[in-house]
Amino acid sequence: xxxxxxxxxxxxxxxxxxxxxxxxxxxxxxxxxxxxxxxxxxxxxxxxxxxxxxxxxxxxxxxxxxxxxxxxxxxxxxxxxxxxxxxxxxxxxxxxxxxxxxxxxxxxxxxxxxxxxxxxxxxxxxxxxxxxxxxxxxxxxxxxxxxxxxxxxxxxxxxxxxxxxxxxxxxxxxxxxxxxxxxxxxxxxxxxxxxxxxxxxxxxxxxxxxxxxxxxxxxxxxxxxxxxxxxxxxxxxxxxxxxxxxxxxxxxxxxxxxxxxxxxxxxxxxxxxxxxxxxxxxxxxxxxxxxxxxxxxxxxxxxxxxxxxxxx
Amino acid sequence: xxxxxxxxxxxxxxxxxxxxxxxxxxxxxxxxxxxxxxxxxxxxxxxxxxxxxxxxxxxxxxxxxxxxxxxxxxxxxxxxxxxxxxxxxxxxxxxxxxxxxxxxxxxxxxxxxxxxxxxxxxxxxxxxxxxxxxxxxxxxxxxxxxxxxxxxxxxxxxxxxxxxxxxxxxxxxxxxxxxxxxxxxxxxxxxxxxxxxxxxxxxxxxxxxxxxxxxxxxxxxxxxxxxxxxxxxxxxxxxxxxxxxxxxxxxxxxxxxxxxxxxxxxxxxxxxxxxxxxxxxxxxxxxxxxxxxxxxxxxxxxxxxxxxxxxxxxxxxxxxxxxxxxxxxxxxxxxxxxxxxxxxxxxxxxxxxxxxxxxxxxxxxxxxxxxxxxxxxxxxxxxxxxxxxxxxxxxxxxxxxxxxxxxxxxxxxxxxxxxxxxxxxxxxxxxxxxxxxxxxxxxxxxxxxxxxxxxxxxxxxxxxxxxxxxxxxxxxxxxxxxxxxxxxxxxxxxxxxxxxxxxxx
Numbered sequence: 001x002x003x004x005x006x007x008x009x010x011x012x013x014x015x016x017x018x019x020x021x022x023x024x025x026x027x028x029x030x031x032x033x034x035x036x037x038x039x040x041x042x043x044x045x046x047x048x049x050x051x052x053x054x055x056x057x058x059x060x061x062x063x064x065x066x067x068x069x070x071x072x073x074x075x076x077x078x079x080x081x082x083x084x085x086x087x088x089x090x091x092x093x094x095x096x097x098x099x100x101x102x103x104x105x106x107x108x109x110x111x112x113x114x115x116x117x118x119x120x121x122x123x124x125x126x127x128x129x130x131x132x133x134x135x136x137x138x139x140x141x142x143x144x145x146x147x148x149x150x151x152x153x154x155x156x157x158x159x160x161x162x163x164x165x166x167x168x169x170x171x172x173x174x175x176x177x178x179x180x181x182x183x184x185x186x187x188x189x190x191x192x193x194x195x196x197x198x199x200x201x202x203x204x205x206x207x208x209x210x211x212x213x214x215x216x217x218x219x220x221x222x223x224x225x226x227x228x229x230x231x232x233x234x235x236x237x238x239x240x241x242x243x244x245x246x247x248x249x250x251x252x253x254x255x256x257x258x259x260x261x262x263x264x265x266x267x268x269x270x271x272x273x274x275x276x277x278x279x280x281x282x283x284x285x286x287x288x289x290x291x292x293x294x295x296x297x298x299x300x301x302x303x304x305x306x307x308x309x310x311x312x
Numbered sequence: 313x314x315x316x317x318x319x320x321x322x323x324x325x326x327x328x329x330x331x332x333x334x335x336x337x338x339x340x341x342x343x344x345x346x347x348x349x350x351x352x353x354x355x356x357x358x359x360x361x362x363x364x365x366x367x368x369x370x371x372x373x374x375x376x377x378x379x380x381x382x383x384x385x386x387x388x389x390x391x392x393x394x395x396x397x398x399x400x401x402x403x404x405x406x407x408x409x410x411x412x413x414x415x416x417x418x419x420x421x422x423x424x425x426x427x428x429x430x431x432x433x434x435x436x437x438x439x440x441x442x443x444x445x446x447x448x449x450x451x452x453x454x455x456x457x458x459x460x461x462x463x464x465x466x467x468x469x470x471x472x473x474x475x476x477x478x479x480x481x482x483x484x485x486x487x488x489x490x491x492x493x494x495x496x497x498x499x500x501x502x503x504x505x506x507x508x509x510x511x512x513x514x515x516x517x518x519x520x521x522x523x524x525x526x527x528x529x530x531x532x533x534x535x536x537x538x539x540x541x542x543x544x545x546x547x548x549x550x551x552x553x554x555x556x557x558x559x560x561x562x563x564x565x566x567x568x569x570x571x572x573x574x575x576x577x578x579x580x581x582x583x584x585x586x587x588x589x590x591x592x593x594x595x596x597x598x599x600x601x602x603x604x605x606x607x608x609x610x611x612x613x614x615x616x617x618x619x620x621x622x623x624x625x626x627x628x629x630x631x632x633x634x635x636x637x638x639x640x641x642x643x644x645x646x647x648x649x650x651x652x653x654x655x656x657x658x659x660x661x662x663x664x665x666x667x668x669x670x671x672x673x674x675x676x677x678x679x680x681x682x683x684x685x686x687x688x689x690x691x692x693x694x695x696x697x698x699x700x701x702x703x704x705x706x707x708x709x710x711x712x713x714x715x716x717x718x719x720x721x722x723x724x725x726x727x728x729x730x731x732x733x734x735x736x737x738x739x740x741x742x743x744x745x746x747x748x749x750x751x752x753x754x755x756x757x758x759x760x761x762x763x764x765x766x767x768x769x770x771x772x773x774x775x776x777x778x779x780x781x782x783x784x785x786x787x788x789x790x791x792x793x794x795x796x797x798x799x800x801x802x803x804x805x806x807x808x809x810x811x812x813x814x815x816x817x
Contacts, residue, residue, distance in 0.1 A: 106522065110497070114519050120503050124381050148374045148383045152437070152452045155328060156459055159433055162335070163463030166426050167474075239421070243335055251332045257325050266321035268376040 009049055016042055028083050033071045040064025053209040054138040061217035066293055069224055073301040133274025135207045142211065143278045147267040151253050154285055158250045161292040164299035179229055187229045194222040198290075202282050206275065212249075212282040216289025223294030227303065234294060235303060242295065249288030253281055313367055316359075320372045320385040320443055323356045323395060327436035334428035339421045343410040346428050350406030353435060354399035357392075361798075364392045369802035379506030383446040386508070388802030390649065391442045393795060394569055397653050398442070400784055401561050401660050402435050404777040408664045409554040411774040412671075424467055427554070434460045434558060441566050445507040447495045447527070450570060451488060454534065458484035461563060464555040465547055476550040483533055483543035491530025497523030511578030524579055525587070531574075534567035537591070537628055538598030541621040545605075548617040553667020556613060560620045561660030565652055568627050572652075575631060576645070576804040585635060592632025596732040598625030603739030607746065612666045612676040615743055616659065619702055622736065623655045629717060629729055634805070637724040642807035646799050647716025650788065654709035657785045658701035664778035665694040672770060678750045685752045690775045692751050697782035699744040704737045709785045712792070 019039045026032035040063040047056035075082070087093065125137050125145065132140035142150050179187075198215045205211030226234060234242075256267070256277060263270045269277045318325075330349040337345055363370055369388040378384065409431070413424040437457040444450060458481070465477040495505070501519045502510055514520060536544040548560045580588070602622030609615045630648040634641050668691040669684055670676040685692040701710035714733060721730040788795050800807055 110518050110522055114517060121380055128381060144375060145377050145381050146383055149449055149452050152456050155433055156456050159430060159460045159463060162426055162430060163459060163466060166423050166463055166466045247332050247335055254325060254329050254332060261318045264376045265317045265372050266374045
């Protein structure tokens with residue numbers, strides 16, 4: 001049994017390296033993106049192998065799914081059949097390759113040589129988890145012990161979506177090919193399912209792998225599908241509405257931070273109410289993450305225009 | 313005395329709230345909100361000053377958990393001085409920006425309106441980086457300000473700005489990942505991310521040393537030390553003027569301050585001597601290289617951007633200067649802080665003035681600016697005041713800092729470094745005088761018959777904040793004991809000698 005799992009890990013590791021090399025060798029950006037998405041799925045698999053299902057979920061949803069969709073949308077706008085420009089001269093490629101190889105080698109040697117049980121904070125997390133308002137250690141860390149990090153991380157997403165906004169050009173992006181009846185039917189049936197799974201994802205994050213980032217990524221999947229569908233209603237939303245949606249998560253998180261100063265230092269939840277606070281923040285963040293990623297998708301596809309408010 | 317729970321997090325959270333606020337309010341109220349918000353943000357740092365002055369360093373645990381489980385903030389004289397520096401610079405940049413960007417029509421938001429949310433979020437991130445003790449939190453915050461920085465560059469909307477923003481984002485990504493890799497190794501070895509806990513347990517094991525090396529490398533890219541400075545000139549030169557001031561005056565300084573704090577918190581005890589020597593040599597080469605390239609630029613903002621590469625070099629001399637002589641440690645340490653503050657203030661002021669010249673003359677190429685001193689005397693005066701600092705002439709803060717470094721390099725008999733410090737000053741004089749020569753000479757009528765451009769209307773008060781920043785660099789000369797005493801509070805080095813210039817003889 002041990003032998004089998006070792007063999008599996010070995011194959012997985014080799015596959016990761018080989019797939020990485022294949023991705024770099026592709027002739028066209030589209031092929032490279034597809035390879036990258038497969039690469040992301042294998043990375044997600046390796047997170048499962050080291051018992052990090054939360055990371056695996058996020059990696060599959062964001063690292064492979066959302067990133068792939070964003071890149072493909074951007075490529076579609078630039079012209080799908082583009083080829084990579086001429087490769088950089090060997091004078092640049094060679095030192096970069098050697099540098100990366102040397103760093104990889106150095107890291108492997110160090111990690112293998114001086115590996116004993118990593119100190120980590122696992123014990124102290126489990127000692128405090130009952131006061132954290134979450135039975136899932138990952139959620140406890142993200143939304144309680146290190147909530148300040150997550151607050152800034154949500155800010156990163158908002159700022160990234162705003163940066164895409166700054167690039168929105170004049171109206172008239174590439175028209176979308178009318179979707180077929182099968183897609184329309186699929187979208188109609190799947191929309192409630194997407195919402196259900198998103199809400200479940202947020203809720204279950206309190207006990208098992210799940211949470212705002214995974215749920216938000218899922219929601220943005222629905223957002224992208226809706227944009228591709230027969231009635232892309234998010235496109236017709238006023239910019240002001242979109243801005244409120246984008247800031248909901250960060251704004252509520254900041255409000256909580258300011259409100260909670262009365263109980264102690266930044267983001268100290270009141271005793272016995274931590275779970276409620278965490279859930280409210282997570283729901284707001286899920287919506288904002290979903291909207292941010294959808295805006296980025298629309299921006300990559302060239303569908304963000306500078307009009308609506310003046311017109312409305 | 314018990315510190316109020318919001319004391320250290322207020323300067324971080326308040327600008328972030330303003331970032332959200334300025335995104336949601338109607339566009340025509342933005343300028344008023346920008347000014348009021350900037351004043352209020354600057355005021356939030358004053359309670360920190362009062363506390364550190366009266367009660368000394370302060371440690372606060374976010375969420376009430378405390379390291380190693382939670383994230384801690386820490387205030388000492390150094391972080392307080394830099395908070396005040398960011399407050400002053402931020403105030404100047406904000407007031408300038410209200411005049412620089414065109415006013416939006418009611419009910420319509422334009423691209424430049426996004427300056428305000430992005431800038432306030434950046435300000436909050438900068439304040440957070442001065443205070444945080446958590447290595448991973450530093451990573452998150454660096455990401456926040458580099459993505460906001462990308463958005464800020466993109467506001468210009470030009471082709472050059474888009475290219476510069478992409479380059480900026482690439483370096484930020486690579487630098488961030490290298491830093492994060494280092495943090496991962498250190499965490500793996502020591503099981504904590506808190507700087508003070510880490511400093512207490514540092515041992516020169518291969519894993520920790522590699523981790524520290526990677527962290528420092530990532531931060532050095534962000535601080536644009538030679539030879540990883542290549543991303544800086546296009547990004548800083550092609551952004552709108554207030555953004556150039558943010559990036560060159562504040563963001564580069566922040567990246568440097570993190571290296572500085574990590575180093576003196578304990579990295580210097582285990583790093584092999586080769587590392588500080590190398591950083592010193594790279595700094596010295598950067599001073600000369602940046603200066604020579606600044607001399608060859610044809611655009612004012614490019615000159616200033618390469619000047620940043622050169623000035624950052626001075627800040628890295630500290631690592632090799634403190635190596636040999638513990639007695640001069642305090643001198644070098646404080647001198648470097650003065651250099652960093654002087655450069656931040658002066659370079660912001662210079663970029664703001666350059667922005668005015670660029671707007672009124674239609675371009676910032678040196679040929680277009682010929683004789684601009686006649687048409688825009690105020691902008692040229694601000695540029696001149698900033699230059700006094702960049703060259704290191706008395707009576708500026710830049711001079712005090714440079715003088716301290718010079719004294720220390722004589723004291724420790726590092727003649728090479730002394731030579732570079734003096735030569736770097738001459739080089740700065742050369743590339744700045746070259747600019748002034750152009751600015752002050754009347755246009756050559758034979759060569760360019762129609763240089764008379766209709767002046768663009770700029771509000772009269774636009775240069776006032778820039779002037780204030782440039783003048784602020786003269787404060788320490790009038791009253792040196794206050795910043796010096798502030799710096800001593802909780803300082804990681806010993807001040808065995810009195811550090812005011814002249815007093816130690």
